[in-house]
Amino acid sequence: MAGPHATSLLVPGESVVHRMRPQCKIAATIAFVFVVVATPREQFWAFGLHAAALATVALVASVPFRTIVGRLAIDTPFLAFAAFLPFFAGGEQIGSGWWSLSVDGLWAAWNIVAKGTLGVTASVLLTSTTSLPDLIAGLERLRAPRAFTAIASFMIRYAEVIAGEMQRMKIARESRGHDPLWLWQIRAIAHSAGTLFVRSYERGERVHLAMLSRGFTGTMPRLRHADATRREWMLAAVLPVGAMIVTTSAWVVQA
Numbered sequence: 001m002a003g004p005h006a007t008s009l010l011v012p013g014e015s016v017v018h019r020m021r022p023q024c025k026i027a028a029t030i031a032f033v034f035v036v037v038a039t040p041r042e043q044f045w046a047f048g049l050h051a052a053a054l055a056t057v058a059l060v061a062s063v064p065f066r067t068i069v070g071r072l073a074i075d076t077p078f079l080a081f082a083a084f085l086p087f088f089a090g091g092e093q094i095g096s097g098w099w100s101l102s103v104d105g106l107w108a109a110w111n112i113v114a115k116g117t118l119g120v121t122a123s124v125l126l127t128s129t130t131s132l133p134d135l136i137a138g139l140e141r142l143r144a145p146r147a148f149t150a151i152a153s154f155m156i157r158y159a160e161v162i163a164g165e166m167q168r169m170k171i172a173r174e175s176r177g178h179d180p181l182w183l184w185q186i187r188a189i190a191h192s193a194g195t196l197f198v199r200s201y202e203r204g205e206r207v208h209l210a211m212l213s214r215g216f217t218g219t220m221p222r223l224r225h226a227d228a229t230r231r232e233w234m235l236a237a238v239l240p241v242g243a244m245i246v247t248t249s250a251w252v253v254q255a
Contacts, residue, residue: 009071009127016235017061017129021228022138024236029126031240033119035247041111043250047118050243054121057239063128068121071128075120082109082116132156141227158207162200169196 017025039046058068089105130138133156140149169192208216228236 010131011061011063011067011128013062013129015061015129017057017125020129020236021141021232022130022134023141024138024228024232025126025130026135026138026142028236028239029122032122032243035240035243036115036118036122039115039247040250040254041107041114043254046246046250047114049246050118051121053239053242054118054125057125061125061129063125067128068124071124072117072120075116078112078116082112085109085112158203161203162196165199166196 036047036050039050058065085108086101086105089102089108091102091104093100093102127135133153136149136153136156139152140146173192
């Protein structure tokens, strides 16, 4: 049975998006992101249509808008980087003095914001409608490297274990008078980080020995997952194919 760490990102539902095979959703998401990246930055209407397509998927899957916006916080570093481009990029300038902005920088910033946000939103919808074990199974069905899927499987299974260890160490520090508000107590946090690394390494060694004693030969068994039907592949292709039509039209208009 999957622990709570395996479904922490999943928004429960019975929509057609939730029921679709994970390999179909992964392939559709990757294809959509590549098509969005290929969209000419000058065609604003094309990005609007891409956003409308993702909004439709979110509506069908009943993923709350608040959830999507909250998880878009991962895109913040890229947005912060884009915000500085108009001030430091060269080329033609508009404005004067402190408010002098680079035209090329503005276009580059818009390009990063639009494509980055759409790509992250597509990934958020994927993880919101697919559990982590199903994502691993879908990657295996898509012939992802076994080493990658094995490492990802271990990471998913033991992320909660490490988090629990961190929480117990935090409680132990606080019970001995530790107050993280004081700067000079950062030494205790540094020592805890080192201890956590050693404990995690030792736990990994014990788990590896336990696996060897049970017949582990260096490769993880494949996760069983049913093949996708032609109908599911066709349904999953609606998003990237529609995006491809929009992008192709955008290039034609720009030409």
